[in-house]
Amino acid sequence: xxxxxxxxxxxxxxxxxxxxxxxxxxxxxxxxxxxxxxxxxxxxxxxxxxxxxxxxxxxxxxxxxxxxxxxxxxxxxxxxxxxxxxxxxxxxxxxxxxxxxxxxxxxxxxxxxxxxxxxxxxxxxxxxxxxxxxxxxxxxxxxxxxxxxxxxxxxxxxxxxxxxxxxxxxxxxxxxxxxxxxxxxxxxxxxxxxxxxxxxxxxxxxxxxxxxxxxxxxxxxxxxxxxxxxxxxxxxxxxxxxxxxxxxxxxxxxxxxxxxxxxxxxxxxxxxxxxxxxxxxxxxxxxxxxxxxxxxxxxxxxxxxxxxxxxxxxxxxxxxxxxxxxxxxxxxxxxxxxxxxxxxxxxxxxxxxxxxxxxxxxxxxxxxxxxxxxxxxxxxxxxxxxxxxxxxxx
Amino acid sequence: xxxxxxxxxxxxxxxxxxxxxxxxxxxxxxxxxxxxxxxxxxxxxxxxxxxxxxxxxxxxxxxxxxxxxxxxxxxxxxxxxxxxxxxxxxxxxxxxxxxxxxxxxxxxxxxxxxxxxxxxxxxxxxxxxxxxxxxxxxxxxxxxxxxxxxxxxxxxxxxxxxxxxxxxx
Numbered sequence: 259x260x261x262x263x264x265x266x267x268x269x270x271x272x273x274x275x276x277x278x279x280x281x282x283x284x285x286x287x288x289x290x291x292x293x294x295x296x297x298x299x300x301x302x303x304x305x306x307x308x309x310x311x312x313x314x315x316x317x318x319x320x321x322x323x324x325x326x327x328x329x330x331x332x333x334x335x336x337x338x339x340x341x342x343x344x345x346x347x348x349x350x351x352x353x354x355x356x357x358x359x360x361x362x363x364x365x366x367x368x369x370x371x372x373x374x375x376x377x378x379x380x381x382x383x384x385x386x387x388x389x390x391x392x393x394x395x396x397x398x399x400x401x402x403x404x405x406x407x408x409x410x411x412x413x414x415x416x417x418x419x420x421x422x423x424x425x426x427x428x429x430x431x432x433x434x435x436x437x438x439x440x441x442x443x444x445x446x447x448x449x450x451x452x453x454x455x456x457x458x459x460x461x462x463x464x465x466x467x468x469x470x471x472x473x474x475x476x477x478x479x480x481x482x483x484x485x486x487x488x489x490x491x492x493x494x495x496x497x498x499x500x501x502x503x504x505x506x507x508x509x510x511x512x513x514x515x516x517x518x519x520x521x522x523x524x525x526x527x528x529x530x531x532x533x534x535x536x537x538x539x540x541x542x543x544x545x546x547x548x549x550x551x552x553x554x555x556x557x558x559x560x561x562x563x564x565x566x567x568x569x570x571x572x573x574x575x576x577x578x579x580x581x582x583x584x585x586x587x588x589x590x591x592x593x594x595x596x597x598x599x600x601x602x603x604x605x606x607x608x609x610x611x612x613x614x615x616x617x618x619x620x621x622x623x624x625x626x627x628x629x630x631x632x633x634x635x636x637x638x639x640x641x642x643x644x645x646x647x648x649x650x651x652x
Numbered sequence: 653x654x655x656x657x658x659x660x661x662x663x664x665x666x667x668x669x670x671x672x673x674x675x676x677x678x679x680x681x682x683x684x685x686x687x688x689x690x691x692x693x694x695x696x697x698x699x700x701x702x703x704x705x706x707x708x709x710x711x712x713x714x715x716x717x718x719x720x721x722x723x724x725x726x727x728x729x730x731x732x733x734x735x736x737x738x739x740x741x742x743x744x745x746x747x748x749x750x751x752x753x754x755x756x757x758x759x760x761x762x763x764x765x766x767x768x769x770x771x772x773x774x775x776x777x778x779x780x781x782x783x784x785x786x787x788x789x790x791x792x793x794x795x796x797x798x799x800x801x802x803x804x805x806x807x808x809x810x811x812x813x814x815x816x817x818x819x820x821x
Binding site: 259266268269272273290294 | 658659662663664666667668670671672674675684687688689691692693694695696750751753754755758769770773774801804805806810811813814
């Protein structure tokens with residue numbers, strides 16, 4: 259056995275052995291520290307936003323409840339109107355702020371973190387606006403023949419369809435604008451018009467599937483008719499055609515694989531967002547009321563939607579250093595904003611979240627989903643550049 | 653002590669910090685990563701620490717980060733009772749043999765004990781300074797040190813090394 263002093267000598271000799279290592283580059287440490295500071299600031303900002311929402315939530319909610327006919331209202335009518343449209347104002351405010359920040363960000367280098375973050379924000383906003391009305395619009399396509407019949411006999415149906423079409427057009431235009439800004443910040447991103455068309459078609463196809471899948475729980479009126487199935491087929495085919503158009507008309511196995519992959523990813527994520535939100539809200543109740551079959555069916559639907567989205571991501575994304583992390587990020591970046599849009603729609607219609615979401619404000623969940631999606635898309639955008647010809651799937 | 657700039661400090665002291673980090677991690681790449689992490693943690697507060705004892709501050713972060721780091725890439729290094737045997741180097745490679753034997757001997761120690769031993773015997777910190785650097789009590793430093801030295805005294809790697817060097821030291 260050796261002594262303590264001998265151990266210490268050996269340790270000292272081993273540590274001091276050989277030439278002195280070369281000094282490190284201080285820029286690496288500084289860059290790492292700055293990244294960490296930015297992350298901390300982002301989390302603090304997110305916490306502040308959530309705190310603000312929590313602070314204003316209760317008074318706004320009571321105004322909203324009264325606005326939506328909770329009985330004896332003492333709040334002036336104008337206040338009702340403003341309160342009920344609060345999510346729309348918030349979304350428009352974000353769009354305006356992002357719009358004001360874009361010209362400033364355009365002066366930054368293309369790979370600069372703030373520019374990438376803003377480009378990701380625009381990408382996420384393009385999906386949020388589609389998520390707001392996506393499910394509502396897809397419901398018309400499940401049984402279009404019934405809709406046509408209703409149009410003949412009910413003037414109100416024509417009004418609802420007209421409003422829905424108008425608001426759908428607004429969603430499309432907002433999505434187009436968002437993709438336009440994203441393309442300006444990130445030239446490799448989707449072409450704005452064709453991209454918006456492609457995404458909206460894929461999103462509607464995904465919502466169509468989710469409505470049909472959830473039909474047993476929602477009522478027989480959402481069982482698809484033959485015309486509905488045909489409408490779904492047209493949606494998918496046109497989405498694939500527009501996707502190919504987005505790839506500047508280039509044909510080939512690689513292009514088709516990517517176009518099919520992105521369509522599957524977006525449609526699967528739309529379905530996942532709808533089914534996932536339904537599961538979050540219904541599962542706790544189904545479990546407590548002993549409706550195990552319904553709960554299992556919902557879980558299976560969520561699993562299938564997730565698998566389809568991941569399959570789309572596998573086809574859409576070229577393998578990177580950590581392929582599964584990239585694919586999961588892609589699904590998160592697509593499904594989270596659509597879910598946020600759906601929750602905004604719920605907030606707009608005044609339906610309170612229930613189930614697992616009942617304890618928190620839907621606005622908080624929206625903020626968290628959007629933050630998660632921006633982070634995920636930002637991380638995806640910062641992955642190493644793809645090979646030539648792989649740029650149209652962003 | 654005159655105030656020193658961050659870049660100046662890194663240029664002057666990072667080689668010494670790297671040596672400490674190597675003893676802690678036993679790997680050149682991880683040592684660089686550990687030192688860069690410690691420097692990144694020190695940078696935001698540099699204006700405050702530059703006037704006092706910046707090296708002591710960074711060294712404390714270094715040891716503390718090593719002792720408490722739980723991130724994935726670090727979890728791969730788990731202390732084992734019987735580290736994998738390495739081929740014994742011939743005498744011509746005595747220097748490399750010394751480093752390898754010490755690395756293997758240190759590898760069996762838990763992270764806290766290893767940090768205490770390196771700070772006490774390589775960086776020549778007192779028990780109180782070691783306790784302050786690691787954020788633990790002096791009593792814990794004493795007990796960790798005693799356990800670590802007991803393991804190192806009976807380490808076959810160090811005993812063999814000591815014998816091969818003639819047992820003179």
